[in-house]
Amino acid sequence: MRKNTSKFLLKGGKPLHGSIKISGAKNAASKLIIASMLTDQPVHITNCPIGIGEIITTREICEALGTKFKKYSNNEVIVQTKNVHSNSFSASLGIINRIGVLTVGPLLQRVGEAKIPRPGGDKIGARPIDFHLSALEQLGAKVKEYKDFYLLKATKLKGANISLPFPSVGATENILITACLAEGKTFIHNAAIEPEIMDIIRMLQKMGAIIDVMTDRTIVITGVEKLKGANHNVLPDRLEAASFACAAIASKGDITIYDASQSDMISFLNSIRLIGADYEILDNGIRFFYKGKLKPICIETDVHPGFMTDWQPPFVILLTQVDGVSMIHETVYENRFGYVSELKKMGADIELYDTCLGSLPCRYKNTNYLHSAVIKGPTTLKPANIHVPDIRAGFSYLVAAILAKGETMVDGIHYIDRGYENIEGKLSKLGVDIKRV
Ligand code: UD1
Secondary structure, three states, X not given: OOOOOOOEEEEEOOOOEEEEXXXXXXHHHHHHHHHHHHOOOOXXXXXXXXXXXXXXXXXXXXXXXXXXXXXEEOOEEEXXXXXXXXXXXXXXXXXXXXXXXXXXXXXXXXXXXXXXXXXXXXXXXXXXXXXHHHHHHHOOOEEEEOOOEEEEEOOOOEOOEEEOOOOOHHHHHHHHHHHOOOEOEEEEEOOOOOHHHHHHHHHHHHOOOEEEEOOOOOEEEEOOOOOXXXXXXXXXXXXXXXXXXXXHHHOOOEXXXXXXXXXXXXXXXXXXXXXXXXXXXXXXXXXXXXXXXXOOOEEEEOOOOOEOHHHHHHHHHHHOOOOEEEEEEOOOOOOXXXXXXXXXXXXXXXXXXOXXXXXXXXXXXXXXXXOEEEEEEOOOOOOOEEEOXXXXXXXXXXXXXXXXXXXXXXXXXXXXXXXXXXXXXXXXXXXXXXXEO
């Protein structure tokens, strides 16, 4: 795995003020680049966060398969895959994240075979790819599993009636990308409908695909024979926007986040108001501000349009500053509170439970997974040396460090670099004293 051995040294204790513009969404941009491989024509992607690790890895994976990057600068990418010259990429690229699994569709469509190393990703749960593999089989692929890789073959892909056991983002994307060029209609029942998926649908539609999103979480793809090139602007990163918003409010600050999109953040915005902070919707962004004592809240993470699981870690830090007892029930990943032990070192009062502390039991009821958290506040966080275990937790450690008066050293920042573009630049602009050492 590509590791960055540097650390962040951050002097906290000051409220955030000022404005920043957020980047294009990591969780859409990487998939858009892969979807471009469905055509031999150029695809032009703007607002692409080209500096983050996830996009760099996507580029390396696509290049290994035959894609040429004709432009990769100024947040613009022009990609073209005239020919696919390999059916595989190295295991060292596969282990970095889960993006490689999405190359199966283009590879099957273009060369009839895909050899995919076992994927890696954050340590937030088992994160299997069984939904992906089962769907690909239903579309006509033959799947063989080996110790270190999966081998998939297909002479012809045909539309299928696929029901996902859970609205998985990755599996929905994999089916979408694969089914556009399959013969006939594909139904994805219980599909994920995250804004990033809608962005992929928008680009596929520009490329010539026929995709309908029904009101009941069913996506219907009518296969076409060929796709063409397109221009597409990546939607803004609602995870990045929420992370900065939490930092601003937790530090009792007031910031404007340009490009933050209200429609992609409805449940987050409601939670901000419910805890007694506020926001103002502007023409080109959202202003978030502290306006007095914060109140506790109970939150359940969920698939879109619910409260996104990736918002959970920075929101937990915000809840350490709330006056009272808050609760978060994580229902998307079984193991997404791994980052809490480091926060306790900084003085956070957070207890984890294996019970479903929400209104409804989730898939992890009657398991030993610590998937509910009780957060007591307000607590004064103190500086410490902390180690980042995954990408979203990474930003939340930075938020904790912003609150702690004194010097906090944050280690393991390759996880932060994987998902956040120019993080030091943006935080410095908001008044944070942060250095890479
Ligand atoms: C994507 C996002 C991630 C976000 C997540 C949920 C990217 C690069 N990552 O991850 O930031 O937290 O959506 O919004 O876009 N599952 C299975 N079998 C499968 C697939 C998924 O059991 O084959 C389970 C997972 O273990 C998890 C749940 O389904 O418990 C949701 O996972 P999924 O939506 O697929 O997440 P990703 O696409 O990996």
